[in-house]
Amino acid sequence: MAESRKVKGYCHDNCRLYDPSGELIGLCNMNKLDWYKRKGLGEMIDDKTMKLNFIPNYRKEKTVIDEFRESAGKIGRENICVGCGSSDELSSATLVPKQVKRCYPTDLKRHRSDLIVVLCRECLDDHLYFQDLLKDEILADYGYTKQDIHDKEKLSLKQASRTLLRRSQRADKLRLKGIEEIIKKFFNGIEPSKEELEKNAEIDTYKLYDGKILFEYIIDDIIKKNQFVDFENRCLIHFYKNMEPQFVPTDLHPRFKIIIDLIENEKEMEKEMKEEIA
Numbered sequence: 001m002a003e004s005r006k007v008k009g010y011c012h013d014n015c016r017l018y019d020p021s022g023e024l025i026g027l028c029n030m031n032k033l034d035w036y037k038r039k040g041l042g043e044m045i046d047d048k049t050m051k052l053n054f055i056p057n058y059r060k061e062k063t064v065i066d067e068f069r070e071s072a073g074k075i076g077r078e079n080i081c082v083g084c085g086s087s088d089e090l091s092s093a094t095l096v097p098k099q100v101k102r103c104y105p106t107d108l109k110r111h112r113s114d115l116i117v118v119l120c121r122e123c124l125d126d127h128l129y130f131q132d133l134l135k136d137e138i139l140a141d142y143g144y145t146k147q148d149i150h151d152k153e154k155l156s157l158k159q160a161s162r163t164l165l166r167r168s169q170r171a172d173k174l175r176l177k178g179i180e181e182i183i184k185k186f187f188n189g190i191e192p193s194k195e196e197l198e199k200n201a202e203i204d205t206y207k208l209y210d211g212k213i214l215f216e217y218i219i220d221d222i223i224k225k226n227q228f229v230d231f232e233n234r235c236l237i238h239f240y241k242n243m244e245p246q247f248v249p250t251d252l253h254p255r256f257k258i259i260i261d262l263i264e265n266e267k268e269m270e271k272e273m274k275e276e277i278a
Contacts, residue, residue: 015048082245083123096235097131103216130242154205160186161200
């Protein structure tokens, strides 16, 4: 099943951060700005602007990529869908499937704005459909399917318990419908207590592979083989080939821009070959 996301009116707050000398460092969202404020790490200039009272570590020893990202990050992103340019019902979405990214090691879970895009409701639905296909491909590379992610019996028990909890809050006529079958199948014909249902409704249903859930096991193997960069490139290529976005952000990681250029060149070559055949 595709991962759902909350749709809202905008995604980029474009709040401004300045260093102690008054130089613009870059832009961030409101949540990040509030975090700095709660930690006492800066002084608010206005509702969306803060002057930090420390120098961020990455500014002490900049790499070429740091300088590129910092420069691009000062421009800000428009609150429009990267797919079609719509400004209605926008939501952020990751290029790496969320179910997979949750399994990243902690040091790789850092916020990466160049791995996040803004999509309207229609484009988001398309994106989640294509991400479902990508997850199928990733699992197939290791000889698995989605059915190998969860323990079927535990998952069925969890769903049955949640069903009974929901129906216990409804009218009697609705509660009676199908309830006997559920009790007979999952609870040996004995009506479970509310406490038992609440416990079963929260059980962990994941299968373990070498002590890890499936996507965690796969990501761990990818990292051990030094293929992590290739994996993220794969996610990017999958997005751009299938979604064909028309409004690409300017602050993408340099290697991503190279990949996009290669995709565009490949499309041009295919077009020229078709024209020559015709």
